[in-house]
Amino acid sequence: MDESSSYSNLPTSHLLGSVPSVINEEQKASYSGAFFVEKSLEQQPPNNWKGVFSISSYTQYFNVDTDVVINRLISSFYPTGGDFFSKIDANPDLYGHIWITTTLVFMLSSFGNFATYLMQKHTDGTTSWSFDVGYVNVAASGIYGYAIVVPLAFYFLLQYLGSNASLVRFWCMWGYSLSIFIPTAFLLLIPVEFLRWMIILIAGTASACFVYLNLRSYIEGVNDLTIMVVAAFLLQMALAIFIKELCKMSLVRVKSLSKKSLLCVSFGIRCLASFSNIETCNRSEI
Amino acid sequence: MSNSHGDTIPLHPSSQSDIDEIENLINASVQSGPATVLPARPPSPPRASIPVSPSPFIQSKIPPPPPQSASSNQKVPSVAAAPPPPPPSVGNSSSIAASGFGPAPNTLTEPVWDTVKRDLSRIVSNLKLVVFPNPYREDPGKALRDWDLWGPFFFIVFLGLTLSWSASVKKSEVFAVAFALLAAGAVILTLNVLLLGGHIIFFQSLSLLGYCLFPLDIGALICMLKDNVIVKMVVVGVTLAWSSWAAYPFMSSAVNPRRKALALYPVFLMYVSVGFLIIAIN
Numbered sequence: 161m162d163e164s165s166s167y168s169n170l171p172t173s174h175l176l177g178s179v180p181s182v183i184n185e186e187q188k189a190s191y192s193g194a195f196f197v198e199k200s201l202e203q204q205p206p207n208n209w210k211g212v213f214s215i216s217s218y219t220q221y222f223n224v225d226t227d228v229v230i231n232r233l234i235s236s237f238y239p240t241g242g243d244f245f246s247k248i249d250a251n252p253d254l255y256g257h258i259w260i261t262t263t264l265v266f267m268l269s270s271f272g273n274f275a276t277y278l279m280q281k282h283t284d285g286t287t288s289w290s291f292d293v294g295y296v297n298v299a300a301s302g303i304y305g306y307a308i309v310v311p312l313a314f315y316f317l318l319q320y321l322g323s324n325a326s327l328v329r330f331w332c333m334w335g336y337s338l339s340i341f342i343p344t345a346f347l348l349l350i351p352v353e354f355l356r357w358m359i360i361l362i363a364g365t366a367s368a369c370f371v372y373l374n375l376r377s378y379i380e381g382v383n384d385l386t387i388m389v390v391a392a393f394l395l396q397m398a399l400a401i402f403i404k405e406l407c408k409m410s411l412v413r414v415k416s417l418s419k420k421s422l423l424c425v426s427f428g429i430r431c432l433a434s435f436s437n438i439e440t441c442n443r444s445e446i
Numbered sequence: 447m448s449n450s451h452g453d454t455i456p457l458h459p460s461s462q463s464d465i466d467e468i469e470n471l472i473n474a475s476v477q478s479g480p481a482t483v484l485p486a487r488p489p490s491p492p493r494a495s496i497p498v499s500p501s502p503f504i505q506s507k508i509p510p511p512p513p514q515s516a517s518s519n520q521k522v523p524s525v526a527a528a529p530p531p532p533p534p535s536v537g538n539s540s541s542i543a544a545s546g547f548g549p550a551p552n553t554l555t556e557p558v559w560d561t562v563k564r565d566l567s568r569i570v571s572n573l574k575l576v577v578f579p580n581p582y583r584e585d586p587g588k589a590l591r592d593w594d595l596w597g598p599f600f601f602i603v604f605l606g607l608t609l610s611w612s613a614s615v616k617k618s619e620v621f622a623v624a625f626a627l628l629a630a631g632a633v634i635l636t637l638n639v640l641l642l643g644g645h646i647i648f649f650q651s652l653s654l655l656g657y658c659l660f661p662l663d664i665g666a667l668i669c670m671l672k673d674n675v676i677v678k679m680v681v682v683g684v685t686l687a688w689s690s691w692a693a694y695p696f697m698s699s700a701v702n703p704r705r706k707a708l709a710l711y712p713v714f715l716m717y718v719s720v721g722f723l724i725i726a727i728n
Contacts, residue, residue: 215637219640219641219642222643225702225704225708226704226706226707226708229708255641255642255708259715266719270722290614291613291727293613293623294616296623297623
């Protein structure tokens with residue numbers, strides 16, 4: 161009790177939370193080589209493991225204001241022009257990625273339930289409202305899995321193939337690309353099947369184009385990497401279809417469908433990887 | 447006074463310092479007077495004194511208990527007969543805890559009801575500070591000086607239980623989702639503010655976010671008792687607005703004003719998702 165009361169007696173402006181005093185650590189760490197001297201004390205590059213568990217080594221990825229986030233959000237709605245990477249180059253942020261995916265999970269789990277109810281009522285007329293809490297699990301694992309694993313996979317793939325990639329920028333870009341699915345989740349409440357397909361096709365294409373154009377302009381035209389970029393396009397479309405089916409089918413079918421599609425996707429990625437491997441080998445032999 | 451002990455009773459040499467200490471405590475408690483809390487019931491039988499340290503509780507057992515186990519009160523009879531009883535105290539050790547002398551009183555040996563009562567009163571006072579309008583709202587440092595995590599724990603578990611009772615299927619999964627959402631959500635929201643460069647104390651913020659759940663608790667209880675969709679929507683809407691209003695000043699004053707919306711949006715998202723869960727569970 162004593163330490164807690166003294167804790168809260170300190171003026172709040174001097175505290176950075178109960179995280180162990182990071183500032184002092186990094187002041188001590190700044191002796192290690194002239195390499196770190198230039199960087200500001202709060203932006204310790206994550207070269208040593210001490211930085212992994214302290215918050216201030218991650219604040220550099222959240223250094224955005226409200227208007228910057230809104231600007232990036234709006235630019236992600238328009239898939240034309242592959243200039244997103246140049247926009248975020250100086251200041252990539254993970255705020256958009258985390259909270260857009262979280263919002264999407266919430267939207268999908270809630271509207272998924274609601275849309276399922278509406279669809280069944282449309283065809284059946286007698287079903288009563290039942291809330292299936294498993295939607296939260298499926299939506300969360302689907303969306304978070306996609307948003308974390310796919311940029312990671314592309315990062316490793318691109319590193320392996322030699323071109324330079326930055327993981328944070330990939331996460332940022334993929335996170336903002338999911339923002340178009342948020343209003344789509346509202347629109348998917350309409351129970352008419354044809355309209356739902358139209359809506360999801362339009363939204364999926366827009367989002368996939370966003371990913372495709374930006375990735376292409378980032379990699380800058382090495383030929384065999386076009387396959388990679390096309391794969392990104394297709395993956396985004398697959399996610400769009402996942403979102404649509406979540407809002408319609410029963411949960412069991414969604415789970416089995418997503419397992420099958422995961423298998424297909426992993427198979428496809430293996431094919432792609434081996435294919436581009438062969439191409440690089442051919443190229444180097446020549 | 448410390449010199450006169452040798453005349454009457456042959457004392458064990460280690461008792462001397464104990465007796466001195468007890469005398470000091472008696473004098474101090476006489477001065478502190480009526481700052482003690484009266485228990486509402488007859489004094490509990492004196493507990494065995496902890497032989498390691500001469501705790502202040504020894505001297506409070508007045509009058510010395512007649513058929514008491516002699517082993518527990520060896521030091522008492524020689525001293526307790528002489529001094530005047532400390533004024534309104536009826537010998538309950540918790541009264542010492544409330545008077546303000548010396549080091550922090552040993553709360554290990556106080557009755558359980560006193561501990562619970564103290565924690566409950568702290569929860570109530572924190573609740574009044576956070577959730578209801580009061581003049582300290584705009585200053586977060588002042589408003590919750592005495593934060594604790596019991597209150598948030600009760601509210602989160604109560605909300606999970608209420609949602610679980612209202613659900614007709616998959617009850618345990620509902621509780622798990624609600625509890626995980628709220629607990630992880632509070633931690634993530636606090637981390638979010640810290641990452642945005644804000645200044646808050648981690649556990650104080652956890653405590654605040656937990657207390658702001660209280661209106662949603664009431665809403666969930668009402669929704670469990672009354673199963674009409676319209677009523678549920680109205681109740682959840684009102685309690686959601688109340689929760690957000692309670693959490694707003696603390697969150698918004700913690701960050702740079704240009705990033706206020708970035709810090710507030712996740713709070714809003716969490717409360718909306720909990721509100722939706724309350725409406726949707728049938």
